[in-house]
Amino acid sequence: MSEQDNKNGHLVIIGGHEDRTREMAILKRFVELSGGAGANIVVITAASTVADEMWSIYDEAFGSLGVDKRSHLEVTSRQDANSEDFVRLVDDATGIFMTGGDQKRLLALLGGSALDSAMHAALKLRGATIGGTSAGASAMSGHMLATGRVELHPEKGSVNLGAGLGFLHRVVIDQHFSERQRLSRLLSVVAQNPYLQGIGIDEDTALVVDIGSGIEVLGQGAVTIVDGRTMITNVADIKDRDTPELIDVRLHLLPAGSSYRLPAGDAEPGRGLPLPLLDFLENVTKRNPLS
Amino acid sequence: MSEQDNKNGHLVIIGGHEDRTREMAILKRFVELSGGAGANIVVITAASTVADEMWSIYDEAFGSLGVDKRSHLEVTSRQDANSEDFVRLVDDATGIFMTGGDQKRLLALLGGSALDSAMHAALKLRGATIGGTSAGASAMSGHMLATGRVELHPEKGSVNLGAGLGFLHRVVIDQHFSERQRLSRLLSVVAQNPYLQGIGIDEDTALVVDIGSGIEVLGQGAVTIVDGRTMITNVADIKDRDTPELIDVRLHLLPAGSSYRLPAGDAEPGRGLPLPLLDFLENVTKRNPLS
Numbered sequence: 001m002s003e004q005d006n007k008n009g010h011l012v013i014i015g016g017h018e019d020r021t022r023e024m025a026i027l028k029r030f031v032e033l034s035g036g037a038g039a040n041i042v043v044i045t046a047a048s049t050v051a052d053e054m055w056s057i058y059d060e061a062f063g064s065l066g067v068d069k070r071s072h073l074e075v076t077s078r079q080d081a082n083s084e085d086f087v088r089l090v091d092d093a094t095g096i097f098m099t100g101g102d103q104k105r106l107l108a109l110l111g112g113s114a115l116d117s118a119m120h121a122a123l124k125l126r127g128a129t130i131g132g133t134s135a136g137a138s139a140m141s142g143h144m145l146a147t148g149r150v151e152l153h154p155e156k157g158s159v160n161l162g163a164g165l166g167f168l169h170r171v172v173i174d175q176h177f178s179e180r181q182r183l184s185r186l187l188s189v190v191a192q193n194p195y196l197q198g199i200g201i202d203e204d205t206a207l208v209v210d211i212g213s214g215i216e217v218l219g220q221g222a223v224t225i226v227d228g229r230t231m232i233t234n235v236a237d238i239k240d241r242d243t244p245e246l247i248d249v250r251l252h253l254l255p256a257g258s259s260y261r262l263p264a265g266d267a268e269p270g271r272g273l274p275l276p277l278l279d280f281l282e283n284v285t286k287r288n289p290l291s
Numbered sequence: 292m293s294e295q296d297n298k299n300g301h302l303v304i305i306g307g308h309e310d311r312t313r314e315m316a317i318l319k320r321f322v323e324l325s326g327g328a329g330a331n332i333v334v335i336t337a338a339s340t341v342a343d344e345m346w347s348i349y350d351e352a353f354g355s356l357g358v359d360k361r362s363h364l365e366v367t368s369r370q371d372a373n374s375e376d377f378v379r380l381v382d383d384a385t386g387i388f389m390t391g392g393d394q395k396r397l398l399a400l401l402g403g404s405a406l407d408s409a410m411h412a413a414l415k416l417r418g419a420t421i422g423g424t425s426a427g428a429s430a431m432s433g434h435m436l437a438t439g440r441v442e443l444h445p446e447k448g449s450v451n452l453g454a455g456l457g458f459l460h461r462v463v464i465d466q467h468f469s470e471r472q473r474l475s476r477l478l479s480v481v482a483q484n485p486y487l488q489g490i491g492i493d494e495d496t497a498l499v500v501d502i503g504s505g506i507e508v509l510g511q512g513a514v515t516i517v518d519g520r521t522m523i524t525n526v527a528d529i530k531d532r533d534t535p536e537l538i539d540v541r542l543h544l545l546p547a548g549s550s551y552r553l554p555a556g557d558a559e560p561g562r563g564l565p566l567p568l569l570d571f572l573e574n575v576t577k578r579n580p581l582s
Contacts, residue, residue: 152469152493153513154544178443181472187544202443222444222534232565243513243546248567251542253445253478255534274523276539 007127008211008287011167015175015201015221016100016134020061026206026219031065033129033208034095040069042093046109047101047135051076054099062097073115081113090118095129098136104146104162106139111163123167123211124290130167137175142166143196145174145189154187157240161193168209170283172196178221179203190228191235191244197280198226205256212287214261217254225252225280250276298418299502299578302458306466306492306512307391307425311352317497317510322356324420324499325386331360333384337400338392338426342367345390353388364406372404381409386420389427395437395453397430402454414458414502415581421458428466433457434487436465436480445478448531452484459500461574463487468515470494481519482526482535488571489517496547503578505552508545516543516571541567 045051122128144164177200186198202221227250235244336342346363413419435455468491477489493512518541526535
């Protein structure tokens with residue numbers, strides 16, 4: 001599906017370590033959704049302190065996927081993130097890709113800037129595709145996992161959230177998920193923030209969100225969803241660093257190949273859509289206001 | 292609570308690596324439930340190929356907890372497991388403890404033997420306490436985790452069950468749970484066997500079952516319960532080694548200190564008992580027939 005077919009925009013949320021040199025199934029899909037060979041792709045390396053290295057990796061990958069129009073958006077200050085030249089690059093882009101690094105650095109540089117607004121406009125008004133890997137994936141939601149220890153068990157107070165870019169809401173995203181055994185960390189977030197559904201994305205795996213329409217899981221691993229909204233817990237009453245009791249957390253595992261569409265119009269959810277996924281699907285595909 | 296207070300018997304199901312030399316909170320509880328200083332404890336080392344070493348560890352531990360009557364039940368053959376002398380030792384015991392090792396070895400030696408029957412009679416007719424750690428914990432349920440790879444994700448066909456001792460039913464027990472990152476393995480079991488609720492017990496942690504009455508979690512870690520009974524999955528349709536899609540698995544985390552009682556008589560479940568735990572509680576505390 002090309003950008004021309006869909007004005008709703010797409011998010012390609014990647015759990016890190018995606019293949020950048022061989023089959024490149026995920027980056028290939030990002031390029032297709034951005035318009036194929038005619039795509040105009042900008043790469044935002046602001047999360048990384050080795051921006052040039054990051055740019056050369058993705059410059060080569062997108063080049064080998066047939067994309068001629070590729071730009072490095074090297075944001076090293078908030079002045080950069082508010083500069084007209086950089087905003088114009090985003091305004092012309094059909095695909096915007098955020099590399100890995102540190103999501104706190106990314107948000108400190110971009111959050112609330114003119115570039116941030118231009119990215120929202122690109123996604124919501126022009127149907128552009130926004131991709132992000134690792135830190136670039138975590139940065140996509142409104143509430144962002146900022147710092148957090150990985151312990152054997154969920155712990156009260158072990159994880160801190162920050163403000164992310166807000167392309168999707170009521171979720172929190174973690175990456176390198178199975179590889180770095182981060183379920184207990186995601187449970188820590190959800191235990192204290194049951195408003196948020198936790199999304200854990202494995203390496204070389206992407207959750208592709210077709211805004212207003214559906215989701216798809218691509219790549220080598222799986223996407224784990226942790227839903228604590230009906231959970232019963234003592235987390236409000238225990239001390240910091242204690243492990244909360246958690247009863248009735250809902251867990252979904254969507255391996256690569258899973259894909260779900262929202263029911264069309266006022267129709268009942270289709271036979272294929274499991275009802276426990278409906279809320280999640282509505283959350284992540286929601287058309288959010290421009291700002 | 293001593294054996295004298297309760298004729299229903301107890302199970303002390305330990306996730307391995309319990310403290311055997313310092314505070315010994317779990318072994319101390321096992322001794323208390325077996326009658327305290329007056330307990331008569333037999334140690335079954337059949338799971339282990341280093342039975343003498345195992346015996347000397349527990350001989351010392353139970354001795355230092357004030358227990359004078361302690362015996363090593365060294366079963367090295369099915370003849371041993373059917374011998375009158377060994378059965379008499381179990382008939383006289385108030386506490387029966389099964390060490391770690393390999394649960395397949397334990398069941399190959401004990402399963403269906405006179406000793407097996409004597410253990411059921413001890414638990415169900417005399418209110419004895421049966422403890423087991425690691426392999427000795429896995430062996431307690433009717434369906435036993437026999438062999439299984441630990442992969443990053445649940446996989447169809449990666450885990451095989453065997454017949455356990457059957458002190459409790461409709462569950463499957465894994466141990467060293469958080470330490471060896473075994474959630475995906477337990478999900479593999481439950482995905483293919485949703486009849487079973489998965490119980491994952493951490494090291495130096497015990498699930499204490501007061502038959503007919505309630506449960507308690509003791510020690511340093513937590514007990515994880517995985518309930519797939521209302522799950523939606525494609526596991527029946529995928530190939531071996533593929534990762535199933537799992538929607539709406541219920542997960543409970545009970546840290547040390549959690550304890551729940553069954554509602555008394557025909558009363559409604561008490562305020563303290565979360566309804567999603569009721570089935571689990573009924574399953575594991577169920578008074579099962581003698582054989």
